[in-house]
Amino acid sequence: MTQRFLSHADLGALVAAHRRVIAPVRARDDARQTDYLPIRALADAALGAALPRRSLKEFFLPPTEVLLSYRQTKEGVEIKEVPTEAQPQVVLFASPCDAAALEVVDKVMDWEYRDELWFGRREATTIVGLLCSSMDSSCICSAIGLGPDSPRGSDVLLTPVEGGYLAQVITPKGEALLSDCAATEASAAAVAQAEAARQQARQKVENNAPAIPDGFAAWLEENFDHPVWRTMALRCHGCGACAGVCPTCHCFDIVDEHDSSDEGVRRRNWDSCQTAKFTLQASGHNPRQGQSERFRQRIQHKFSIYPKRFGEILCTGCGRCCRVCAGGMDLSEILGGLIALAKKGAEGSGR
Amino acid sequence: MNIYQPHLMRIVEITDETVDTRTLKLEFKAPAMAREFKFSAGQFGEYSAFGEGESTFCIASSPTRQGYIECSFKSTGKVTQALRRLGVGDTVGFRGPYGNHFPIEEMKGHSVVFIAGGIGLAPVRCAIWNVLDLRDQYKDVTIVYGARTVGDLVYKRELEEWSRRADLRLCLAVDPGGETPDWKGEVARIPTAVEKAVTTAEDTFAVLCGPPIMIKFTLPVLARLGFAAERIYTTLENRMKCGLGKCGRCNIGATYVCKDGPVFTAAEMGRMPQEF
Numbered sequence: 001m002t003q004r005f006l007s008h009a010d011l012g013a014l015v016a017a018h019r020r021v022i023a024p025v026r027a028r029d030d031a032r033q034t035d036y037l038p039i040r041a042l043a044d045a046a047l048g049a050a051l052p053r054r055s056l057k058e059f060f061l062p063p064t065e066v067l068l069s070y071r072q073t074k075e076g077v078e079i080k081e082v083p084t085e086a087q088p089q090v091v092l093f094a095s096p097c098d099a100a101a102l103e104v105v106d107k108v109m110d111w112e113y114r115d116e117l118w119f120g121r122r123e124a125t126t127i128v129g130l131l132c133s134s135m136d137s138s139c140i141c142s143a144i145g146l147g148p149d150s151p152r153g154s155d156v157l158l159t160p161v162e163g164g165y166l167a168q169v170i171t172p173k174g175e176a177l178l179s180d181c182a183a184t185e186a187s188a189a190a191v192a193q194a195e196a197a198r199q200q201a202r203q204k205v206e207n208n209a210p211a212i213p214d215g216f217a218a219w220l221e222e223n224f225d226h227p228v229w230r231t232m233a234l235r236c237h238g239c240g241a242c243a244g245v246c247p248t249c250h251c252f253d254i255v256d257e258h259d260s261s262d263e264g265v266r267r268r269n270w271d272s273c274q275t276a277k278f279t280l281q282a283s284g285h286n287p288r289q290g291q292s293e294r295f296r297q298r299i300q301h302k303f304s305i306y307p308k309r310f311g312e313i314l315c316t317g318c319g320r321c322c323r324v325c326a327g328g329m330d331l332s333e334i335l336g337g338l339i340a341l342a343k344k345g346a347e348g349s350g351r
Numbered sequence: 352m353n354i355y356q357p358h359l360m361r362i363v364e365i366t367d368e369t370v371d372t373r374t375l376k377l378e379f380k381a382p383a384m385a386r387e388f389k390f391s392a393g394q395f396g397e398y399s400a401f402g403e404g405e406s407t408f409c410i411a412s413s414p415t416r417q418g419y420i421e422c423s424f425k426s427t428g429k430v431t432q433a434l435r436r437l438g439v440g441d442t443v444g445f446r447g448p449y450g451n452h453f454p455i456e457e458m459k460g461h462s463v464v465f466i467a468g469g470i471g472l473a474p475v476r477c478a479i480w481n482v483l484d485l486r487d488q489y490k491d492v493t494i495v496y497g498a499r500t501v502g503d504l505v506y507k508r509e510l511e512e513w514s515r516r517a518d519l520r521l522c523l524a525v526d527p528g529g530e531t532p533d534w535k536g537e538v539a540r541i542p543t544a545v546e547k548a549v550t551t552a553e554d555t556f557a558v559l560c561g562p563p564i565m566i567k568f569t570l571p572v573l574a575r576l577g578f579a580a581e582r583i584y585t586t587l588e589n590r591m592k593c594g595l596g597k598c599g600r601c602n603i604g605a606t607y608v609c610k611d612g613p614v615f616t617a618a619e620m621g622r623m624p625q626e627f
Contacts, residue, residue: 256401
């Protein structure tokens, strides 16, 4: 991994040189909050503020997108394909939890059938991550095995140092981005300063939740019928807000919208396993009838099913689900409770 | 072409199976697709009525009959009602084939018992014709099929044809109260009909499909007859959207019905969380 120094001016030039740059900016409706939005100049970006309200997911899997359009003609139906290539874009100051999530979701999007709409946008995007400084008590990235300085999913990771940023070049795409830019070799002082900042950031979240222990995925699978799911789910309203803000939740629905007498589009829309009709079958049978089954599905999918199928936890510890939950459900509390049960079970069985 | 884009197919024949169940015979519009399309018995597809969306059905015709596919569906929701409004010559969308298939190869040289309830005959019919079209490669063939009432029996012309064939045993049943005065079949629920019609599990595979309640009460009967759970095959019909393992809807624990199924053995189902 090469390390460079980028001055504020260098970064400003980088923003100016790219047609589409996305960065956290102050939310229009709430100055304490930020959203990932396109920026024109570096000064538009809001630094050191809260984690953006929504993750980067929407730039790769939009809340709603057209999969195809069709026209009914006398001869039948004409389908118009949608392009799978996307316009090049740069995401600047991505939070490490949001950058990592993209790499995690890549696995399911490439599972036997490659989702070209997702990968078209992934390939056209360069991600510049930033050492996280906006953590709060809901952040559990460390427990998941990531951290505020995790390079995962970023092409370049920035750490603020005196006069600018230390840039760690992580991928060839990151190298290409910086090759157009006046970045210089990082001084030993800058490297040391960055390391100190990273260590400080890590300490801020390390104690938010216990680390996911080995064998946790298997414990969850074995304890599918544990009574704890019922008690834990009591506060869940089934609104699905957690899935909307989650950087890794990727479930979707496919619907047709008939626009005029003979034309329409097929759309993919975000969906959530927390809603009652998600698994409702045509016969009226619903395998997940109650909210506790739906809550269990969400936790099992993230911490047992996805790890089993893809070797990855489907969570990057961003904490957004806790921040938006109307029922006050807290993932660190939920995981803490489940981990304690798993440990107790292991002791009880003499393992 | 992105993975969600369907192929266009033309409806070439419509058969009303019951008051609300219909079979569409479909041909690919693109000659290359018509030539190259291959599938195996038990696989499914996403069928679209443009303007209303997609629905998941198995391919109900046999892979031994090339040049077309058939699907059978009950009109229950938006898409199935829209498909019902279409006529011969109209266009539908199709994505597939997806999923795994029945053990048509493994069953060669053995006897097979097919058991179906209601519209559950659709996936089983695909396997039945596959086996009957290669009849000399299998030993005894038994079909046990039932529905709530005589009017709910599907593929009546084929039931007629099977009843006349000497190389298979057909047992038809309707639930008590579902019979008509001229009904000559059994008046019994499927588990009872199976107990009567099937006498041995020796060297035999069982393929069964139907409503969850039928499966639940038929499995113990098959176990008592001596069928090993590894030799009992069924399909799961979970709700799906993509059929490709992405939309996150059809899983039972870590098992994805669209990718690992829809065909499972009773042994596999026993190992899954009981959430289906």
